[in-house]
Amino acid sequence: MSFLRVNNLEVTFELRSGGVQALSDVSFSLERGERLGIVGESGAGKSVAAFAILNLLSRPGRITAGEVMFEGQDLAKLTPKQMRTIRGNRIAMIFQDPMMTLNPVLTVGQQMVECLQAHRQISQKDACTIAIRKLRQVQIPSPETRMDQYPHELSGGMRQRIIIAIALLMDPVLIIADEPTTALDVTIQAEIMDLLLDLCESNNVGLILITHDLGVVSQVTEKAIVMYAGRIIEIGPTKEIINDAQHPYTQGLIKALPQQTLPGHRLNQIPGSMPSLQGIPAGCAFNPRCDFVMDICKQTLPEFTASGGCSVACHMVKVMKDQARQED
Amino acid sequence: MSDSPAQIAEQLVIPSHWQRFRDSHLLHSFKKDKVAIVSFALFVLYVLAALSAPLIAPYDPYDPAMIDIMDSEIPPQWQEKADERFILGTDSQGRDLLSTMLYGTRISLLIGVCAVMLQCLIGVLIGLTAGYFGGRIDSFLMRLADIQLSFSTMMVAIVVLAVFQAAFGAELYADLAIFMLILVIGIAEWPQYARTVRATVLSEKHKEYVDAARVMGFKSRRIMWTHILPNTLSPLLVISTVQVANAIISEASLSFLGLGMPVSQP
Numbered sequence: 001m002s003f004l005r006v007n008n009l010e011v012t013f014e015l016r017s018g019g020v021q022a023l024s025d026v027s028f029s030l031e032r033g034e035r036l037g038i039v040g041e042s043g044a045g046k047s048v049a050a051f052a053i054l055n056l057l058s059r060p061g062r063i064t065a066g067e068v069m070f071e072g073q074d075l076a077k078l079t080p081k082q083m084r085t086i087r088g089n090r091i092a093m094i095f096q097d098p099m100m101t102l103n104p105v106l107t108v109g110q111q112m113v114e115c116l117q118a119h120r121q122i123s124q125k126d127a128c129t130i131a132i133r134k135l136r137q138v139q140i141p142s143p144e145t146r147m148d149q150y151p152h153e154l155s156g157g158m159r160q161r162i163i164i165a166i167a168l169l170m171d172p173v174l175i176i177a178d179e180p181t182t183a184l185d186v187t188i189q190a191e192i193m194d195l196l197l198d199l200c201e202s203n204n205v206g207l208i209l210i211t212h213d214l215g216v217v218s219q220v221t222e223k224a225i226v227m228y229a230g231r232i233i234e235i236g237p238t239k240e241i242i243n244d245a246q247h248p249y250t251q252g253l254i255k256a257l258p259q260q261t262l263p264g265h266r267l268n269q270i271p272g273s274m275p276s277l278q279g280i281p282a283g284c285a286f287n288p289r290c291d292f293v294m295d296i297c298k299q300t301l302p303e304f305t306a307s308g309g310c311s312v313a314c315h316m317v318k319v320m321k322d323q324a325r326q327e328d
Numbered sequence: 329m330s331d332s333p334a335q336i337a338e339q340l341v342i343p344s345h346w347q348r349f350r351d352s353h354l355l356h357s358f359k360k361d362k363v364a365i366v367s368f369a370l371f372v373l374y375v376l377a378a379l380s381a382p383l384i385a386p387y388d389p390y391d392p393a394m395i396d397i398m399d400s401e402i403p404p405q406w407q408e409k410a411d412e413r414f415i416l417g418t419d420s421q422g423r424d425l426l427s428t429m430l431y432g433t434r435i436s437l438l439i440g441v442c443a444v445m446l447q448c449l450i451g452v453l454i455g456l457t458a459g460y461f462g463g464r465i466d467s468f469l470m471r472l473a474d475i476q477l478s479f480s481t482m483m484v485a486i487v488v489l490a491v492f493q494a495a496f497g498a499e500l501y502a503d504l505a506i507f508m509l510i511l512v513i514g515i516a517e518w519p520q521y522a523r524t525v526r527a528t529v530l531s532e533k534h535k536e537y538v539d540a541a542r543v544m545g546f547k548s549r550r551i552m553w554t555h556i557l558p559n560t561l562s563p564l565l566v567i568s569t570v571q572v573a574n575a576i577i578s579e580a581s582l583s584f585l586g587l588g589m590p591v592s593q594p
Contacts, residue, residue: 056542088544095543100536105558114554115544148348166544 004030009066020277022048035207037217040227046210050176092167096179098159102151109147134165157188174206218242226250229285236310246312292316378433385427436576443575446514451521459529473519481516489587502590513575528560
């Protein structure tokens with residue numbers, strides 16, 4: 001039994017103009033202590049996936065099919081009360097913008113202590129002690145003073161450290177980090193990612209890292225998922241995906257990295273933009289932007305083809321694999 | 329990380345509340361603001377005068393034995409025909425005006441503050457519920473607020489107080505006047521608070537810290553009260569200051585119409 005196994009997850013937003021599928025047929029699994037990256041453009045459904053795992057979608061979105069098996073329980077079917085014992089306690093989440101994630105009117109200490117007391121019967125003093133120990137773990141200087149400070153008194157990097165400390169408070173077994181470094185500048189980004197990686201490794205915590213930064217994914221994660229228009233298009237070991245991307249979209253993403261371009265040249269970009277979820281084209285959602293588009297791409301949804309350690313949802317890859325097999 | 333919990337606890341010096349207050353931003357900016365200091369001094373003066381009325385007032389307006397109808401309508405000290413005993417003169421029944429004002433301040437402040445607390449309580453409760461849960465609950469509660477708002481405060485107060493007076497007699501009314509005033513003014517003005525709180529909750533509800541609180545596994549009630557409510561406090565404080573003044577004016581006008589505090593009380 002896997003630690004976390006997502007099966008055919010489907011999320012629909014019921015809008016006035018009809019249902020919109022923000023997530024279709026998403027399946028993946030994660031072992032304890034394993035780190036998974038979810039990559040994709042804005043609007044590909046990365047954050048929706050994270051919220052769906054925690055069963056936290058707010059109306060009009062809801063899980064319409066599939067299951068999220070976590071330690072033997074289907075999170076999609078738990079009651080709100082049962083779910084509360086998992087959120088924050090077993091699974092923690094780190095958000096994108098550290099400026100917004102901390103409550104501006106409560107001190108850091110109050111927020112940490114409150115979180116501890118919500119899940120455990122614990123005295124104020126013990127809670128403070130644990131909170132300070134966690135702040136020290138995320139390398140915050142003089143944590144005692146920080147406890148009495150308000151979020152606006154701290155820098156962005158410091159706040160993100162505090163958010164990580166809050167996520168670690170209950171010793172979760174899985175952390176979902178939704179673009180944890182996007183709002184920080186590059187030097188702090190590296191520090192925060194190193195810290196997160198260290199803490200996950202030393203505590204044997206699983207990590208789902210949602211980002212559009214392929215560099216971060218390749219540094220931190222062992223497994224990666226590439227999403228496009230609410231579907232997984234490529235899944236496999238991070239190394240293989242980065243070094244030998246099969247899906248034309250993933251290849252495009254990698255080519256678009258600034259490092260792939262000579263100085264003075266325009267960056268390579270994937271022409272066009274992702275379709276809105278209400279107007280996904282028939283067949284492969286990527287077909288209008290794909291350089292290798294074939295007739296079949298406009299008609300049928302590609303199925304997953306195994307390629308090395310990866311699975312790729314692309315007709316072209318399938319055709320090439322079939323040809324290779326015939327030649328053998 | 330090598331520190332044991334006991335060691336950390338030792339290093340942890342929890343500052344006393346007074347110490348924290350002395351270092352706080354609030355006190356610091358207050359000290360720099362002259363207007364605030366003067367206003368605060370005036371406010372303290374009023375409260376002290378009201379609280380110590382029995383000690384400093386020369387007469388007791390509640391004591392009929394001290395009132396002499398022959399002393400009625402004496403002008404204040406600085407005018408002719410003044411009487412030394414009454415610094416600010418007397419009213420038509422011979423009560424010393426200074427004492428009456430001192431005692432009256434108590435009632436005005438009491439009604440003002442209590443009515444606003446009642447408004448605030450009802451308004452925050454309804455506004456928070458409406459804003460946080462949204463949907464039908466929101467529509468229902470806000471329509472209630474609209475209905476309440478469509479009756480002017482004075483009208484509600486006059487109708488309720490007049491009916492009460494007629495139904496239960498002036499004597500019982502005289503005993504309960506202060507509670508009735510608080511209740512009526514409090515209930516008539518709650519939509520002010522409900523609307524303000526709801527509007528602020530709607531804008532706060534979508535901020536990430538609320539999502540973060542949900543992710544931490546907090547209950548809705550806890551998120552509402554300890555996370556969202558403190559963030560709505562600043563507009564609440566602003567309307568509270570206006571509402572206290574409004575409540576006092578309402579009370580005065582009702583009394584003028586004979587529907588407020590009975591004539592026998594200042």
